Amino acid sequence: MRSYLKLEVRRAFRNPAGLILLTAFPLGLYLLWTKVLNVVPQGQRVDFAAFSMVSMTTYGAMGGALFIGGAIALERSKGWSRQLAVTPLPPHGYVVAKLVSGAAGVLPSILVVLAGGALLGGVRLPLWAWPALVALIWLGVMPFAALGVAFGYTLKGQAANLAMMGVYFVLSVLGGLWLPLQAMPEGMRALAEYSPAYQAGSLGWRVLEGQWPSGTGVGLLAAWTLLFAGLAVWRYRRAL
DSSP, X not given: OHHHHHHHHHHHHTOHHHHHHHHXXXXXXXXXXXXXXXOOOTTOOSOHHHXXXXXXXXXXXXXXXXXXXXXXXXXXXXXXXXXXXXXXSOHHHHHHHHHHHHHHHXXXXXXXXXXXXXXXXXXXXXXXXXXXXXXHHHHHTHHHHHHHHHHHTTSOHHHHHHHHHHHHHHHHHHTTSSSOGGGSOHHXXXXXXXXHXXXXXXXXXXXXTTOOOOHHHHHHHHHHHHHHHHHHHHHHHHHO
């Protein structure tokens, strides 16, 4: 188990295409919003450069967590999971290794986009806020790792990646990661506030206001985590 876990973590950091996609794209979007378009939504309460930095950091990390399922789906289609079944690796070991490697793999995206905000976006925050943002954003996107596992054990190959791309886009927009809730139509706002992506982003947004996570937000995020984890366990058992 330990050897396989080390292998998966190493593979996560030896995927330059994935690391570039999940770091360069959110960083590029951040610079687009703040340096090129420079559009500040009406009613924005905190510095938009800082707000957008947290949004794009969450967006990139969420993608890294969600696309754990793509690796699982691809390896299932190639028969890799069946080969592992005849090894001493316990049945749950494969899933655990994917979750741990995926969790480790989102950290570069978090660090790069936050560094971009500080160095390129001119974001200035209290010293304590930076490690708090790293930890809270990292924890906030973990439910999407469970959702990715559910996708990986539901679909195979490219179908899983296409489905996750669609879900990724919808959740990001609905969660206010691309545009704040103030810029959304009124009908979307109430729904957006209950979305998992919004709750993940709100962990970092509250730090910008000098606040720690609210009990309601943590409770909603925990509920989404349990729901996605239950779905992942169900699909995993069905696929065995």
